[in-house]
Amino acid sequence: MKNLKLLTLVLAMMVFVLAACNSGNESTNDSNTSSEQSKGASVDGYPMTISPTIATTESEEAGTVAFKDVTLEKVPERIVVFDYGFLDTLDAIGVEGIVGIPKDTTLPAYLSKYASDDYANIGTLKAPLLEDIAALEPDVIFISSRQATFYEQLKEITPNVIFVGTNQNDYWGTFLKSTEIAGKIFGKEDEVKEHVAKIDTALEEVKGLASEFDTTLVTMYNEGKLSGFATNSRFGYIYDIYGFVPVTEDIEASSHGSNFGFEAILDFDPQVLFVIDRTAATGATSNIASDMENDIIKQTTAYKNNRIVYLDGPLWYLSGGGVQSELAKIQEILNELK
Incomplete structure (x- = not known):
């Protein structure tokens, strides 16, 4: 009887150990699966064809540049990004590589964090280090307008060069298309949709705020000089999407705005x-407040009512077009004007 009890006890212990081992293996497998999914290994739809956000652009050096669809055979694991807006979106949705x-x-x-040595320097926005990029052996290179001149040379490194930049003629549409590209690849x-939903909510709030003002002017300061922007321009979405009313439509549409003087601002006198x-x-030292708040500007309605809004340069000039930056832009305006 004692031997029978001992045998039963031993068998029970063996069953328990085997169950624990199987549980551990399942846990390990689950962890590995989760890790692989975070790297995109389980993404469906490959090979997949990706279309650029725009079909063509004009380059002073290369003339008209046509961007082609790219067919990816698998999820990219080594990624080079020239467009800070797209980098912003990849960062927000947790893309590694x-x-x-x-x-x-x-x-x-x-x-x-991307300024650290963990990420190679691939040159400047307008002058890529082609040999350094080739040494990285990227699976994909994401570009925007500033790199259009080098499009064909970059394609010699990898055929997977995808234009993901925004376009001033349809800024919001191309921004949304770039987020869709990131989510699909x-x-x-789902992550992209969550971020876009937050932006949509903030948009409704800023539209309500914009309705409180009759006239608005968007300008850009650069070392003491000013440029003005109307609708259908680089920053025209402040009018077109946010709902602010432009003080004038008589401003040339260009990527860097129309030359503008302080006297012109006083003549238009925006709220x-x-x-x-x-x-x-x-990265240069900015004297924006002292230059802007001169005797001429102090006569404007905007100055008198404390409605001159200084917008963050790196955010608005460099990293726009990402899900984080587009939300941050709206929040900056809400914080300044509410």
Whole structure:
């Protein structure tokens, strides 16, 4: 009887140990699966074809540049990103594998980790280090307009060069398309939708705020000089999407705005004056407040009512077009004008 009890006890212990081992293996397998999914290994739809956010762009050096669809055979694991807006979106949705970015400008604080040596310097926004990029052996290179001149040369490194930049003629549409590209490639569609939903909520709030003002002017400050922006321009979405009413439509639409003087601002006399600090975006010392708040500007309605809004240069000039930056832009305006 004692031997029978002992045998029963031994068998019970063996069953318990085997069950624990199987449980441990399942846990390990679950962990490995989760890890693989975070790298995009379980993304469906490959091979997949990705279309650029725009079909063509104009380059002073290369003329008209046409961007082609790209067919990816698998989820990219070594990623080079020139567009800070797209980097912003990849960062927000938790994409791993970024190996190189341009480091010639001041990154917004929330992207400062990419300035570390963990990420290779691939040159400047307008002058890629082609040999250094080739040495990284990227699976994909994401570009925007500033790199259009080098499109064909980058394609010699990898055929997977995808244009993901925004376009001033349809800024919001191209921004949303870039987020869709990120979500599709890396299997992060749900994450992208969550971020876009937050932006949509903030948009409704800023539209309500914009309705309180009759006239607005968007300008950009660069080392003492000013540019003005109307609708259908680089920062025209402040009018078109946010709902602020432009003080005038008589401003040339261009990527860097129309040359503007302080006297012109006084003549238009907007209730709200937005000023984007491009000088700060380049890393140089900015004297924006002292230059802007001169005797002429002090006569404007915007100054008298404390409605001159200085907008963060790196955020607005460099990293726009990402889910984090587009939300931060709206929140900055809400914080300043509410």
